[in-house]
Amino acid sequence: MAAIYSLYIINKSGGLIFYKVNHLFLALHLAPVFYDLPSVEENDDLIDANFAGFIDSRRDRPKIEALEIISWTLIFDLICSVVCVLVGFGKTQDCGTKGRMDTNDSLRVASLWHSMHAISQQLSPVNGCSGIELLQADTFDLHCFQSLPGTKFFVVCEPGTPHMESLLRYVYELYTDYVLKNPFYEIEMPIRCELFDINLTQAVQSDRVALLGR
């Protein structure tokens, strides 16, 4: 599982057209708060360490098998998705629970980012600035890619996650293939393309992200 929290796509005028949250990763980070699980510390084998530690701590259970870890993961993911569907948030794929933003907030954040990106070009000491590419904060990193027409793709990930630049370029390729070439897609409107969602989910999984770093 890649250490990616969320992905945003902003159109030329600063409106949010796509927002995807990595529920399971977010839930695992907040799980220690709600479910008293051991805290997330390392990136590698995140899920294995977390669930194995949780299950091992219960002395009466035997040592956990890999298959059992995977099935726990899938069940958790399924529960998250089911809750999201039940709560009634459709394609924008966000839940209004703690740790995530509701739709209005994500729209505001996107337009704020659009403005900040533009202002950062004004403050450049030398010519030819194309805006913020990487923002490093205490608990996350934000990588941004702006395409030639002005569409911005940015991803919020754990500090130090590698290969985000190539992931963003790959997402741009997916965007041109599955969204722009779709005759029913209206330009600058929110993205509602199944194939784009499917391919994006595949791309965000950790083994794919490493392969993309070419």
Next chain:
Amino acid sequence: MQFFGGSEISPSPPVPTASGNNAHMMYVFNRNGVCLLYKEWNRPLHTLNPQQDHKLMFGLLFSLKSLTAKMDPTNADKGNLGVPQLPGQGCSFHSFRTNTYKLSFMETPSGIKIILVTHPKTGDLRESLKYIYGLYVEYVVKNPIYSPGSPIKSELFNTALDQYVRSIS
């Protein structure tokens, strides 16, 4: 968030990062947005007049802090976007990079913001910014003639700062 772990009065400067990176300019703001210091070493492009430039820089930092506090994925309880954050409250960014420059930022608990704009390939300047804050405390705050909230006019501070920044360039 830990600001200063050591108890030294003037810690020795950290080892300079990669050589050959020039510092472009530096800003110091107080909590009210007053620009206490603006130093320029290498700035070929001036888009705005100085007052507008300072205001724009302060506004950018304020908004970016608000953005990072809101976007923090590890914090379950967040305030609303645009609400002024206290120094140290919520997640804050420490640097951002564009293709032409890298901006390193540090805010102290008293609201003093130190900004250093350098070449994009510069490494992590958090330790350097802490050292600059140490210089500020020594030469400016401890100066009995200096009134807080007014622009810094101390020669000693300017010299020490200049010397230090050139050593990390």
